[in-house]
Amino acid sequence: MLAVPFAFYVGLFNSLSSLINQFLQPYSFTETQAGIAGALLIVVGLVAAAITSPILDKTKSYLMAVKVLVVLTAITYLVFTFAPASRNEIAPYLILAVLGATSFSVMPIVLEYVIELTHPISPEVTSTICWTGGQILGGIFIIISGELRAPGKSDGTQDDGTSRPPGNMYNALIFQTVMAVIAMPAPLFLGLFGRKEGVRMRRIEADKEAASRRDSEGS
Numbered sequence: 264m265l266a267v268p269f270a271f272y273v274g275l276f277n278s279l280s281s282l283i284n285q286f287l288q289p290y291s292f293t294e295t296q297a298g299i300a301g302a303l304l305i306v307v308g309l310v311a312a313a314i315t316s317p318i319l320d321k322t323k324s325y326l327m328a329v330k331v332l333v334v335l336t337a338i339t340y341l342v343f344t345f346a347p348a349s350r351n352e353i354a355p356y357l358i359l360a361v362l363g364a365t366s367f368s369v370m371p372i373v374l375e376y377v378i379e380l381t382h383p384i385s386p387e388v389t390s391t392i393c394w395t396g397g398q399i400l401g402g403i404f405i406i407i408s409g410e411l412r413a414p415g416k417s418d419g420t421q422d423d424g425t426s427r428p429p430g431n432m433y434n435a436l437i438f439q440t441v442m443a444v445i446a447m448p449a450p451l452f453l454g455l456f457g458r459k460e461g462v463r464m465r466r467i468e469a470d471k472e473a474a475s476r477r478d479s480e481g482s
Contacts, residue, residue: 273397308367
């Protein structure tokens with residue numbers, strides 16, 4: 264319920280970051296504007312992760328953070344579907360900045376929380392499984408998105424001012440939105456319907472028990 268959505272969102276992020284130019288240029292965005300959009304996606308994401316990770320490491324509110332961030336991420340993918348057609352550079356800049364913040368924030372949280380849930384399994388095992396799934400799906404999503412491109416030149420030279428100019432990738436945007444929404448519900452159900460035992464943070468509990476035993480032996 265965490266690893267599969269994680270793989271989906273990593274795959275979607277890889278696909279989006281790889282295809283930003285193709286998404287924007289049919290609507291007369293320049294390569295420079297597409298590059299700025301991609302930079303905002305990455306830089307804002309890194310800053311957001313640097314802020315949220317230490318806070319959540321102290322509060323241990325992993326489950327609540329995951330539930331909030333996956334909803335925000337899915338909504339942002341939905342909103343971005345309509346951003347290129349606006350032909351207003353502020354729209355993709357703003358939306359991709361938010362998407363970067365939510366995506367980069369949720370990734371380390373999920374990895375840390377999966378480690379807690381699967382203790383005493385080695386963290387290397389769970390992290391490798393999650394990242395591998397994300398990279399595989401990223402490649403698949405890129406291929407599918409390329410196949411969904413509309414006919415015509417995608418460099419903006421044939422932009423006719425409509426919402427679906429030649430070479431547009433609107434269908435690919437719809438595809439990634441559908442994938443983001445499909446991946447969203449599973450984390451929201453974590454701990455519900457009498458399953459609170461399944462969301463125990465076992466590594467923290469084990470550390471506390473070990474510390475308690477050491478204190479007892481010391482006494």
